[in-house]
Amino acid sequence: MFILYNFGNIGIAMSYTQSLSxxxxxxxxxxxxxxxxxxxxxxxxxxGSKAEECAKAVNxxxxxxxxxxxxxxxxxxxxDISVLSYxxxxxxxxxxxAGNLASKAVVTMQELVNxxxxxxxxxxxxxxxxxGLVDVDEQFPIWIDPIARGGTPMxxxxxxxxxxxxxxxxxxxxxxxxxxxxxxxxxxxxxxDAQVAASKLSQLGTSDGTTLILNAHISEGKxxxxxxxxxxSELPPGDGNAKFxxxxxxxxxxxxxxxxxxxxxxNLAPGxxxxxxxxxxxxxxxxxxxxxxxxxx
Amino acid sequence: xxNHNQNEIVHFTMPKIGEQKTDIQDxxxxxxxxxxxxxxxxxxxxxxxxxxxxxxxxxxxxxNQDSIAKIHEGWEEWLRPLQEEWRQHSLKIKKxxxxxxxxxxxxxxxxxxxxxxxxKFRPPNQAGERIWxxxxxxxxxxxxxxxxxxxxxxFPLEKSEQFRTVTDCFHSLPEYKSYPPTFMNDLYEExxxxxxxxxxxxxxxxxxxxxxxxxxxxxxxxxxQEEFTNFINQLRDEKRIKNDDTTLLxxxxxxxxxxxxxxxxxxxxxxxxxxxxxxxxxxxxxVVGISLIIGIGFLFFFLIVNDKQNYNANQEQSPPPNKxxxxxxxxxxVNTTPTSNNSNLANYPILPIYSAESNNNQKTIGYVxxxxxxxxSLQLWVHVPKAYLEKIKETDKFTMTIxxxxxxxxxxxxxxxPQDLSPQDFAGYLLPAQYSVVQPIESRTFKDARWxxxxxxxxxxxx
Numbered sequence: 001m002f003i004l005y006n007f008g009n010i011g012i013a014m015s016y017t018q019s020l021s022x023x024x025x026x027x028x029x030x031x032x033x034x035x036x037x038x039x040x041x042x043x044x045x046x047x048g049s050k051a052e053e054c055a056k057a058v059n060x061x062x063x064x065x066x067x068x069x070x071x072x073x074x075x076x077x078x079x080d081i082s083v084l085s086y087x088x089x090x091x092x093x094x095x096x097x098a099g100n101l102a103s104k105a106v107v108t109m110q111e112l113v114n115x116x117x118x119x120x121x122x123x124x125x126x127x128x129x130x131x132g133l134v135d136v137d138e139q140f141p142i143w144i145d146p147i148a149r150g151g152t153p154m155x156x157x158x159x160x161x162x163x164x165x166x167x168x169x170x171x172x173x174x175x176x177x178x179x180x181x182x183x184x185x186x187x188x189x190x191x192x193d194a195q196v197a198a199s200k201l202s203q204l205g206t207s208d209g210t211t212l213i214l215n216a217h218i219s220e221g222k223x224x225x226x227x228x229x230x231x232x233s234e235l236p237p238g239d240g241n242a243k244f245x246x247x248x249x250x251x252x253x254x255x256x257x258x259x260x261x262x263x264x265x266x267n268l269a270p271g272x273x274x275x276x277x278x279x280x281x282x283x284x285x286x287x288x289x290x291x292x293x294x295x296x297x
Numbered sequence: 298x299x300n301h302n303q304n305e306i307v308h309f310t311m312p313k314i315g316e317q318k319t320d321i322q323d324x325x326x327x328x329x330x331x332x333x334x335x336x337x338x339x340x341x342x343x344x345x346x347x348x349x350x351x352x353x354x355x356x357x358x359x360x361n362q363d364s365i366a367k368i369h370e371g372w373e374e375w376l377r378p379l380q381e382e383w384r385q386h387s388l389k390i391k392k393x394x395x396x397x398x399x400x401x402x403x404x405x406x407x408x409x410x411x412x413x414x415x416x417k418f419r420p421p422n423q424a425g426e427r428i429w430x431x432x433x434x435x436x437x438x439x440x441x442x443x444x445x446x447x448x449x450x451x452f453p454l455e456k457s458e459q460f461r462t463v464t465d466c467f468h469s470l471p472e473y474k475s476y477p478p479t480f481m482n483d484l485y486e487e488x489x490x491x492x493x494x495x496x497x498x499x500x501x502x503x504x505x506x507x508x509x510x511x512x513x514x515x516x517x518x519x520x521x522q523e524e525f526t527n528f529i530n531q532l533r534d535e536k537r538i539k540n541d542d543t544t545l546l547x548x549x550x551x552x553x554x555x556x557x558x559x560x561x562x563x564x565x566x567x568x569x570x571x572x573x574x575x576x577x578x579x580x581x582x583x584v585v586g587i588s589l590i591i592g593i594g595f596l597f598f599f600l601i602v603n604d605k606q607n608y609n610a611n612q613e614q615s616p617p618p619n620k621x622x623x624x625x626x627x628x629x630x631v632n633t634t635p636t637s638n639n640s641n642l643a644n645y646p647i648l649p650i651y652s653a654e655s656n657n658n659q660k661t662i663g664y665v666x667x668x669x670x671x672x673x674s675l676q677l678w679v680h681v682p683k684a685y686l687e688k689i690k691e692t693d694k695f696t697m698t699i700x701x702x703x704x705x706x707x708x709x710x711x712x713x714x715p716q717d718l719s720p721q722d723f724a725g726y727l728l729p730a731q732y733s734v735v736q737p738i739e740s741r742t743f744k745d746a747r748w749x750x751x752x753x754x755x756x757x758x759x760x
Contacts, residue, residue, distance in 0.1 A: 071347070
């Protein structure tokens with residue numbers, strides 16, 4: 001389906017240019033691998049397990065998106081959210097929301113912001129304007145708790161995402177296309193199933209372009225890291241999983257390409273894909289930033 | 298002291314499509330006496346933007362200095378107490394546990410940002426001039442529509458390409474470097490209309506001016522919020538205006554009867570009234586320049602009268618007034634002319650003058666008006682292309698050779714220096730010939746021209 005190229009009066013359609021607004025909200029889906037292997041630690045950092053770091057990163061990203069959509073005390077529905085987990089519930093993918101949001105696979109920003117599970121506070125010092133410092137609480141809402149058990153039914157996650165995106169795009173044809181960010185630490189149970197499911201998903205879209213799929217492969221080892229490659233030749237040779245994830249990752253549209261440069265990615269080549277391999281926590285966070293903050297200014 | 302104005306001020310505002318009135322981050326306001334007005338657009342991704350916009354507008358509209366040029370010169374000092382007020386507000390919020398996490402900001406979202414335009418109407422000065430001043434940062438704009446005119450002056454932006462997604466702002470904490478504001482002033486009078494508009498509307502107005510059938514003038518007569526809402530919704534449906542908070546403050550200048558005084562100066566100074574010194578010489582030089590081009594023209598007489606005003610009206614200082622003309626006609630404002638010139642409109646300079654170097658009555662070197670004969674000096678100023686001048690070696694004398702095919706040069710009554718000359722001092726013209734002159738003075742308007750004096754004598758009676 002070439003939704004892209006048949007649209008518009010100018011000949012070549014300008015895609016991925018719509019901004020996120022209450023009138024035309026965006027849609028971000030985060031797929032989290034909650035397989036057993038996620039319980040081991042990240043390499044190199046003295047932090048928690050991959051599951052814990054991943055949950056923390058996702059909670060932080062949701063917090064940033066929430067803050068960006070808020071002016072004063074007013075929350076604007078500029079972006080819908082889904083967080084799907086796979087692995088912890090057998091062969092299925094499920095919505096990772098709990099509490100009040102447990103029954104909802106897609107939530108508006110207002111629903112998300114008003115229904116976190118709890119708020120953690122961290123003490124912070126800020127200037128009092130008179131040369132001194134004063135203690136204030138910095139607040140961190142939590143939506144996702146880390147879980148790590150089971151296999152890696154990635155295909156199921158892409159299929160569930162497909163259903164949600166299919167339904168969402170039907171009623172949001174003028175919006176910026178959906179952005180799917182997959183965080184995994186390993187290989188899917190069935191690579192071929194996952195490839196098919198992802199490929200189908202990538203063909204859905206809006207008048208502003210097709211669904212974008214970004215992949216963050218996180219790892220505990222010290223293996224060579226690959227960030228935003230433009231060609232398979234940049235991948236570890238012979239690594240089938242890397243090649244698979246590369247194949248299902250979308251090329252970054254201009255707005256994300258610019259953001260990537262702004263957050264510190266270097267040596268970006270045209271055709272760079274939204275894919276990081278053997279990422280540590282920080283690299284994962286930066287990809288999440290590029291995927292979620294690029295057009296939510 | 299009675300108020301020097303009774304300005305009529307109204308304002309209208311609308312949220313983005315799909316949002317509520319309470320979501321609007323634009324703020325506008327004015328002082329109770331109508332002499333100050335301001336508008337600010339809070340950046341919705343910053344922290345407590347509407348509060349910051351409000352602080353900016355409130356403080357500006359309570360300012361009681363003579364001139365906001367002082368704010369322009371010391372804008373960082375002006376901002377500081379406003380920033381501290383915002384800081385205390387945000388600290389209070391951070392300590393308030395009833396305020397939810399999403400209203401608290403974060404390390405990255407820790408300050409507010411807003412664009413700003415402030416406008417002040419000063420009471421008439423000693424010369425009777427009424428001056429308005431404005432300060433602006435970012436893409437909110439001010440527009441002045443002069444009474445009885447289609448012309449729109451826009452400040453600080455004048456082209457639609459200048460409106461971008463990211464704009465300059467004032468930030469609500471001194472830790473963040475705010476953008477310096479720009480300053481502008483100009484004259485105002487009864488009946489002038491001013492708009493203050495945030496970016497979506499400002500950009501549309503600027504684009505609309507270029508259309509064959511502009512619609513922006515409707516904003517002059519919109520009388521209710523409902524009318525405004527319908528007007529903007531129509532533009533939104535036609536996709537002519539960006540979907541954003543849309544705010545307009547409209548002010549009409551009304552001067553109470555007892556306060557109306559006309560400016561007293563004969564040369565109404567329309568730009569930078571604080572610097573009157575530069576006006577005369579360029580006018581004189583412009584008249585001369587035109588006379589060189591047109592030649593012996595009786596057109597000359599009309600140019601003296603009209604060009605004085607036209608040149609005045611088009612003269613631009615920094616920053617330039619960004620005129621967006623929407624119609625073909627530009628009526629030059631013709632003001633009262635000096636009476637001495639009026640009476641000469643029908644007279645031609647016919648008194649011959651002769652070379653001082655020879656007694657030959659036949660050698661007329663030019664013609665002047667009768668008034669020149671009333672003066673004792675036998676010298677006249679001439680504005681001449683430097684190419685006509687040649688220095689005589691080892692002297693400070695110059696030979697001035699006006700080529701035969703050249704047009705006669707304008708002569709001016711002898712005054713101590715060229716800058717003392719005014720259009721009334723125009724005396725007549727000098728014919729092509731060779732003359733002896735000394736010490737040419739550089740023209741301040743045309744770098745290739747010089748001022749020199751020529752000697753002459755009257756007709757020798759009985760010669």
